[in-house]
Amino acid sequence: MRFILPALLAVLLAACASSPTPPPAQAPALPGATAAQCPACPVCQQCPVPTQPGVPTPPPAPAFSAAAWDQVPGWQQDDLAQAWPVFLASCRALRLPEMVSAWTPVCDAARQLPANPSAREVRAFFQSRTQPWVVHNADGTTEGLLTGYYEPLIRGSRSKTARYSVPVYGVPDDLITVDLSSIYPELKNMRLRGRVEGRKLVPYGMRSDIEKRTDAKSILMWTDEPIDFFFLQVQGSGQVQMTDGSRVRLAYADQNGYPYQSIGRWLVQKGELKLEEASMQGIKGWATANPGRLNELLDANPSYVFFREEAATGTGPRGSQNVPLTAGRSIAVDITTVPLGTPVFLTAPMPDGPALQRLVLAQDTGGAIRGRVRGDYFVGFGPQAGATAGRMKQRVQMWALWPIGATPPEARK
Helix, strand or coil: CCCCHHHHHHHHHHHEECCCCCCCECCCCCCCCCCCCCCCCCECCCCCCCCCCCCCCCCCCCCEEECCHHHCCCCCCCCHHHCHHHHHHHHHCCCCHHHHHHHHHHHHHHCCCCCCCCHHHHHHHHHHHEEEEEECCCCCCCCEEEEEEEECEEEEECCCCCCCCEEEECCCCCCEEECCCCCCHHHCCCEEEEEEECCEEEECCCHHHHCCCCCHHHEEEEECCHHHHHHHHHHCEEEEEECCCCEEEEEEEEECCCCCCCHHHHHHHCCCCCHHHCCHHHHHHHHHHCHHHHHHHHCCCCCCEEEEEEECCCCCCECCCCCECCCCCEEEECCCCCCCCCEEEEEECCCCCCCEEEEEEEEECCCCCCCCCEEEEEEEECHHHHHHHHHCEEEEEEEEEEECCCCCHHHHC
């Protein structure tokens, strides 16, 4: 393998993607990016600020800088007791060596507190044992993008019928995942995905290829609306109301290795929708009006998510940290900057109601979540959560909490 991995890297680089859930993001264009480059859409990635030809790119700013507690807006007002069980859940799921070494003493001390500490006790605990660090973009600024995601509900059947004809695939037996981080540390958190063809590992099929498969062995169930299932794939998990009255949960299991491509952007570029119309609701409306072109639309995104089936419990879906997500207290982050399990304080204006100023836990990731000051806020389950998530495209500032005496990993660079 050590001889063929460099070749695999070159061949499969286009199929190199992070493993977790690709949540939605109704993201506006950032400063320096035109609307044509980054139209607002429910799953648009954050666009980079273009560079000027011939102008050298300055070195990136440090990812973190130390702050004082009185510099964190809303810290004194948040009901931190709500975040306490979420923090303890992350403590139980620490895996990365740098997280285990830094947080184990803090987590051990947290378990000594009463079972249901007050907000005042939780605040005193964090202030005595952790330090807030401002998260910076590569250009040194501190404002980024906060979007929202949720757990949808779709309909399903164990049998294929005229109505239920859209297959929901589990991980296929021929999907090969290669982790190169032990040989190429710079590819940490990245995977190569492919399949064996003869004696070669080649890129796995795109969405259009997978949807043409006749491999019944990998099919978990059938659903009725292709566009609803597509958006469930974008969320990375969801619940399914079965025809027999039962309900199950689809949890992210893997994906085919291709980066997500925004179908909202595709519709805008094709002149099918105006920029302001490229919302989840706008895309679904276009799909209803153009059933004959639905496959063309969905195939514009080559990425395909595979699922595993779980019981639909009262808790939220499991995120990338393998703990159930908590509505209003869990976020997805870019783990190249913020490690899973990190407590993060957010401050952001909201589309409706007061500003969001609260402690959350980094418990998930996503294919569209790229950037240092970038978060995807888990809103919860159902249509109302979906409506709120679809409206979120907020400017946000983030403070990562880290044990006193330790330094956030990316701050050392």
